Amino acid sequence: GDSVTQMEGPVTLSEEAFLTINCTYTATGYPSLFWYVQYPGEGLQLLLKATKADDKGSNKGFEATYRKETTSFHLEKGSVQVSDSAVYFCALSPPSSGTYKYIFGTGTRLKVLA
Amino acid sequence: GAVVSQHPSWVICKSGTSVKIECRSLDFQATTMFWYRQFPKQSLMLMATSNEGSKATYEQGVEKDKFLINHASLTLSTLTVTSAHPEDSSFYICSASGAQYFGPGTRLLVL
Numbered sequence: 001g002d003s004v005t006q007m008e009g010p011v012t013l014s015e016e017a018f019l020t021i022n023c024t025y026t027a028t029g030y031p032s033l034f035w036y037v038q039y040p041g042e043g044l045q046l047l048l049k050a051t052k053a054d055d056k057g058s059n060k061g062f063e064a065t066y067r068k069e070t071t072s073f074h075l076e077k078g079s080v081q082v083s084d085s086a087v088y089f090c091a092l093s094p095p096s097s098g099t100y101k102y103i104f105g106t107g108t109r110l111k112v113l114a
Numbered sequence: 115g116a117v118v119s120q121h122p123s124w125v126i127c128k129s130g131t132s133v134k135i136e137c138r139s140l141d142f143q144a145t146t147m148f149w150y151r152q153f154p155k156q157s158l159m160l161m162a163t164s165n166e167g168s169k170a171t172y173e174q175g176v177e178k179d180k181f182l183i184n185h186a187s188l189t190l191s192t193l194t195v196t197s198a199h200p201e202d203s204s205f206y207i208c209s210a211s212g213a214q215y216f217g218p219g220t221r222l223l224v225l
Contacts, residue, residue, distance in 0.1 A: 034214065043120075043207055043218035044158070089157065093214075101148060102209070106157045 002027040006090050006105035013080055014113050021075040021108045023064075023090035031092040033057075033066050033073040034102070038087045047075075047088070080112045117141060118210050120217035127198055128225055135193045135220045137164075137208035143188035146211035149181075151204050152219075158207060164191040198224045 007022040032051045036044040048057030053068035090105040117140040150158040163171040170183035182194040207219040
């Protein structure tokens with residue numbers, strides 16, 4: 001079945017460091033790919049998405065490129081801030097029209113130190 | 115943008131009671147909504163798919179008699195945790211079809 005694998009955390013970085021959180025997926029066809037962020041005590045917020053191969057999603061300095069050949073969607077940010085501390089979830093939505101039934105990775109906790 | 119709300123955001127109840135959680139799509143119609151459960155420090159697990167006007171579809175291992183889902187209108191789905199027990203304590207999150215947005219979640223604590 002479809003699945004998402006994320007790198008295990010926690011990831012601890014100093015402010016202004018470069019961030020990469022790896023995400024690979026297994027799916028039939030061409031799923032849509034997402035990154036969600038969850039701040040402490042809050043629900044999920046959509047961070048960025050990509051719906052087809054080679055698409056690059058970007059938001060708030062975060063980027064991820066849909067790589068069909070490597071079935072990956074790694075999250076990157078050039079310079080993290082303390083406010084980026086959160087749990088990041090990679091997710092996919094199988095190619096079904098009109099619905100968003102998500103399959104999530106286990107989440108990667110990021111802690112950014114001042 | 116599309117907004118999904120949940121009510122209540124927090125609920126504490128005694129063991130054996132039932133708790134109802136509402137999920138509303140505020141500015142769009144959703145024929146399908148999804149209910150997820152999140153355990154502490156873990157990922158979201160899909161519990162069931164809520165279909166307007168028909169029965170919900172439950173994922174393997176989820177007790178349909180325990181977690182009653184009603185999707186009575188195009189903007190409202192409810193999840194009722196019946197005869198709740200401490201092991202049902204969790205964070206319940208809904209999402210709506212046609213939108214990549216999730217509700218803010220409902221934290222349930224069963225004493």
